[in-house]
Amino acid sequence: MDRFAELSAFVRTVERGSQTAAARDLGVTPAMVGRYVQSLEDRLGTRLLHRTTQRQSLTEAGMAFYPRALAVLEQLEAAEQVAAAGQAEPRGVLRVNGPMAFGVRHLAAAVAAFCELHPQLSVDLALNDRVVDLVEEGFDVALRIGRLADSSLVARRLAACRVLACAAPAYLARHGTPRRPEDLRGHNCLIYAYARHGRVRVFHGPHGAVELRLSGSITANSGEALLAAALAGHGIVIEPTFIVGEALREGRLVRLLPDWRFEELALHAVYPSARHLSPKVRSFVDFLVARFRDPPPWERDLE
Structure with missing residues (x-):
């Protein structure tokens, strides 16, 4: 058994006068406290407590062992306090x-x-x-x-x-601007390989949801790679704003389907x-x- 738990159970039993009271302090059952004390006595090869249904008292060995056990627990607590104080500042x-x-x-x-x-x-x-x-x-x-x-x-x-659909002005000038999710079937959509939903996207709009399976000439495991392809005018990208936000603010990409949203x-x-x-x-x-x-x-x- 855990030697620290054994010492704690023994010392708390002595201090509180019973295994039941010690168990309340330690947050375990009285039977568990009893097992810890018994394990300690078995390991030491001597009885530490005289126990009856009415009372308990320390044996001669218990009287010699108790102050040393208490000192060990106090030193451990002091060491933990030093360690905790040392970690007050992240390091x-x-x-x-x-x-x-x-x-x-x-x-x-x-x-x-x-x-x-x-x-x-x-x-x-x-x-x-x-x-x-x-x-x-x-x-x-x-x-x-x-x-x-x-x-x-x-x-x-x-x-x-947020996730947005967007494309470069040059791409839209050549291929037109989609007005509804269904229009994406005629466009080159750039696919993120690790997307949980794969090629299927659900668009939530003013009159309900539309589910589409997208297709395109580039699939990549990098959002940055898809962004580069979109900026080059190669297709429509559906990406989080932490990737496309800067390009949208600078006008290098144009947001599409503003009345439709994706799962946030x-x-x-x-x-x-x-x-x-x-x-x-x-x-x-x-x-x-x-x-x-x-x-x-x-x-x-x-x-």
């Missing part, structure tokens, strides 16, 4: 994972600003578009966009991510557990909440 290495396009356009600058605030901290930033296993791969926190799969991870919402995505920070959350993770997530609060930077100045 060490923070391992962060995020999507490639979002990481390049927005997360990297946020990480740099965070490091400026906390000079005792360094960040190991890994960008890719696959869903990483935070625990197995050793990440402290990851940023994820879209619907989250059920898991044991804690998720904190950072911001909304959300940006989340996810991390393994909220219990005993380290100061570096807590501070980083709080920083991102403030930096990307609605409306996030990629949405500002869009219609």
Whole structure:
């Protein structure tokens, strides 16, 4: 059994006068307290407590052992307090994972600003578009966009991510501007390979929803690659505003189907557990909440 739990059960039983009272303090059952004390006695090869249905008292061995056990627990608590005080300021290495396009356009600058605030901290930033296993791969926190799969991870919402259909003026001049989702059947649509819905898109409009299977000459696993193709006038792209927002503001892309919308995505920070959350993770997530609060930077100045 856990030696720390054994010592805690013994010391608390002595202090509180019974295993029942000790169990209430420790948040376990009286039977569990009894098992811990019995395990301790078995390991030491001696009885520490005289126990009857009415009362308990320390044996001679118990009287000798109790102050030493209490000192061990007090030293452990003091060590934990020192460690906690040392972690009040974020320090060490923070391992962060995020999507490639979002990481390049927005997360990297946020990480740099965070490091400026906390000079005792360094960040190991890994960008890719696959869903990483935070625990197995050793990440402290990851940023994820879209619907989250059920898991044991804690998720904190950072911001909304709208998805828009758009194209370059040159493409629209050659091929015309679609007015309804059904018009996209006659257009070259640029497809994101990792989309959860594949080539099928659902358009929500003033008179209900329209579901379409899109087709086009380019499929890519990079939103930035599709953006480059759209800017070159090759087709219509359906992307989050954190990718296309700058080009829309500058007029290099034109928004299409303004009366129709897609399912809104959300940006989340996810991390393994909220219990005993380290100061570096807590501070980083709080920083991102403030930096990307609605409306996030990629949405500002869009219609």
